[in-house]
Amino acid sequence: MSSLELIDRLGSLGLVPSHRIIVGVDYGTTYTGASYVSTKGKADLDNIVLISSWPGPTRDTEKILKTPSRIAYKVDNPQVSKQRWGYQVEPGMMAYSWTKLLLDENTPLTKYDDATLDDSSGTGILKLPKGKTAVDVVSNYLSEVYKHILKSIAKQITDEALSITPLEFWFTVPAIWSDQAQSATRTAAQRAGFGSRMGDHIFLISEPEAAAIAALKKYTTNSMGGSVKPGDGVLICDCGGGTVDITTYLVEATHPELIFEELCTGIGGKCGSTAVDRNLYQLMSDRFGDAFDSLPMRRKGPGSEFMKNFEVIKRDFGNSDEERIFELPINMTVEDPNPQHFDDEERMVIIHSDDLRSIFDPVVNQILSLVRQQMKDAVAEAGRGVINRVILAGGFGDSEYLREAFRKEFWSTDRVTVTVPDNPQAAIVQGAALRGLQGLRSTAKKCRRHYGTVIGIPFREGIDSEHDSYIDSFSGKKMVSGIMEWIIAKGEKYSDNHSCMVPFYRNHRDFYGLKFYEKLYSCDSNHDPERVDEPGSYPWSHITSSPSNTHLEGVRCVGSICTDLTGVDLGLFDYKYDSIGKVYRIEFELKVVFGAREGLLKFETICQGKVSGSTTIDFSTAKFY
Structure with a gap:
């Protein structure tokens, strides 16, 4: 219990x-x-x-x-x-x-x-x-x-x-x-x-599931904007400050209770509203060079008067078709300033509507690209154009410029309704509370990535490299290392507390410890590589740096799982003698739980028919930016 x-x-x-x-x-x-x-x-x-x-x-x-x-x-x-x-x-x-x-x-x-x-x-x-x-x-x-x-x-x-x-x-x-x-x-x-x-x-x-819970609950109890019906495909686009998360849900029932499940594997990116801020910084740097770059962060960073004023402009942009000029006060010394861009007397940066479009458009286009890809994935999964509603949530979802871009892109061409909850910033935190209050949740989820471990298999002549071969000290057979054993596949459907059993064996000697370490790996690509060291993979646990803007879709180490079997009865395992001495064949199963209520991967070790010892994971600490 x-x-x-x-x-x-x-x-x-x-x-x-x-x-x-x-x-x-x-x-x-x-x-x-x-x-x-x-x-x-x-x-x-x-x-x-x-x-x-x-x-x-x-x-x-x-x-x-x-x-x-x-x-x-x-x-x-x-x-x-x-x-x-x-x-x-x-x-x-x-x-x-x-x-x-x-x-x-x-x-x-x-x-x-x-x-x-x-x-x-x-x-x-x-x-x-x-x-x-x-x-x-x-x-x-x-x-x-x-x-x-x-x-x-x-x-x-x-x-x-x-x-x-x-x-x-x-x-x-x-x-x-x-x-x-x-x-x-x-x-x-x-x-x-x-x-x-x-x-x-x-x-x-x-975050997208929390947004879905709140939004779908509202749209099944309030007909304003059109009620959600069974069979509807609803795409939730959660646009936050740092991340954009997109998940599509298929509504199965609305009464007597709301039932929905993930239709296809969700996608997302780190392209939220802070990317708009970074584009502003880039524009300022391009125009004013060191005059802007050398300013201390307290004068231009988040929370500064400069950015507080830009937040007001950012929220309001898109509410009017009128070409406008905006002013941002900043105490900056510019040599020979262009009066179209800087008012030296008033210490004002001058921003035109075209400038704002150049700041917003790259971010908006990235988000639209994500949504279009998710719609393609939904068609491939359902065999038809199932999505008939897009719900924008999150703080950036309140941007009129972003909303209008969505309406033009999806309503005018596909007749997909684009709606925004009455308070998109609150939708996620309301949905989180509803999850705990009513137990509302997606009945089935799609795994976002492949998960697996590395195993050794019998050596395959003409296929495997001699470099990866070894002789198993217990069986004496020639084996090959580095083969991926995928536990769960990307896109595979699972429900709460979905568990997978992974068999392991280890050759053990009396002078070894009974703590075993197994690396857990993941892969975000649709392709599931056969080997851990397939090109593009990063199988090691600790990475200190990586090339800028590299798109990696290979195998990555999630962390190291420690299974402590101290105290198990070695007499219950097979053993043999070799030139070194006694060697045991220890067999156990690793139970990996996906969709646990705690929201994290959970692990148990089953040995000799019962849960044995303790099982923990030490997550890798790679750095990619």
């Missing part, structure tokens, strides 16, 4: 509160939001409370649904007495932003990613304080979010009631996230205090 089931059981006996509070947390690249709902009341979307008050003097209004994902440390800002976060970070402070993207350094850039991401650390944005890791910075930030969430809930139910009420935290993560990045997110949340109280738990849910 799991600890969560135990809490439920004790609750039914009246020994602990039977109700819980479900908390959705959307930690984003640029902004973070949260919601909560009690299981005591009606299990309804309308009962979810969106946290709409966040601390700090730089917020525009008293009611705001998200807070900036940035933190400023006292050591960098002597004028403050403690670390500042969110809206507490004032323009001019040295702060750390976009840190979420650094949690996924293990994933190489793809053709759908923002090519300038590789260079962003050079601009000082994707930057870490000396002596701190990305997990350290994220946990420092999330610790402040955690305290604010508890404070917000306590206002509603009192501190005393909160202290005895279990909390379920549902963290949203990009569906394109690597397993290492998901684990890093969970680790950062735990270090921040989430799940630290007795009875509290942390779960993960993909």
Whole structure:
């Protein structure tokens, strides 16, 4: 019985509160939001409370649904007495932003990613304080979010009631996230205090699935914009600050309950709204050179007055067909300035509508390319044009310029309805809470990548290289190493807690330890390579660098699984003697669980008919940008 089931059981006996509070947390690249709902009341979307008050003097209004994902440390800002976060970070402070993207350094850039991401650390944005890791910075930030969430809930139910009420935290993560990045997110949340109280738990849910839960729930209970019907194919395009995630769902039923499943393998890229910001920086650098490049980040980076003013322009762009001129104040000295681009007297950068289109279009085109590819994949899977609705979610989904591009691309040509939830920024955090409240989820998912391990097989003359051959010390047979044994294939359908059993054997001697290490590999390409070292693969565990903007689709190491069989009865295994001494043939099975409620890969080792010892994974820490 799991600890969560135990809490439920004790609750039914009246020994602990039977109700819980479900908390959705959307930690984003640029902004973070949260919601909560009690299981005591009606299990309804309308009962979810969106946290709409966040601390700090730089917020525009008293009611705001998200807070900036940035933190400023006292050591960098002597004028403050403690670390500042969110809206507490004032323009001019040295702060750390976009840190979420650094949690996924293990994933190489793809053709759908923002090519300038590789260079962003050079601009000082994707930057870490000396002596701190990305997990350290994220946990420092999330610790402040955690305290604010508890404070917000306590206002509603009192501190005393909160202290005895279990909390379920549902963290949203990009569906394109690597397993290492998901684990890093969970680790950062735990270090921040989430799940630290007795009875509290942390779960993960993909951002597009959370968006789908909220959007589909709304569109099946509210006919505005046309209700979703059984048989509809609904493409969710979650456009956030750092990532864009696209998943297509087939609606199977709407009454008496909503039932839907993933239609085809989702895709995505690191091409969110921060890519628009990076394009702005590139335009400024091209036009003003060192005058702009040499400015300290506090004058031009996230949270600066320059970028706060650009955020207003970015949100509003596309609301009018009128050609306009925009002004961005910045204290910059430009030699012999072009008056079309810079007002030297007023210290204003002058931006034209054409400039904004040049900044937006590369990012919008990347997103449209992702959607078109997903539509092709959906047709291939269903045998027909099944997608009849696109739902835009996420902060960037609120961009009128992006929405209009979608309408022109998909409504005018394919008659696909493009809709946006009434509050696209809140959809994800509402869906996360609904997942915990109602258990709503996709009944089946499509695996995003191949997963497997390396095995040895009998040597094949004329096929295998002698370089990879070896003699098995137990059987005496000639074998070949480096062959991939794929556990689950990309695109394979699976449901919650789908498990795969992988048989292993190891030759063991008395003077060896009984801890065994097996590397788990993944591959994002549609092709599943036969060998771990197929061209384009990176089978080793630790990579210190890689070429810029390389699109890698080979085999990559996810991490090293440690199976500790100390204490098993060696007398139950076959053995033989050779020139060295006794050698045992130890056989066991590795159980790999996909779709676990915790949101992470889970492992168990079955040896001699029972779960044996402990099984853990050490994720690889490669760096790709």
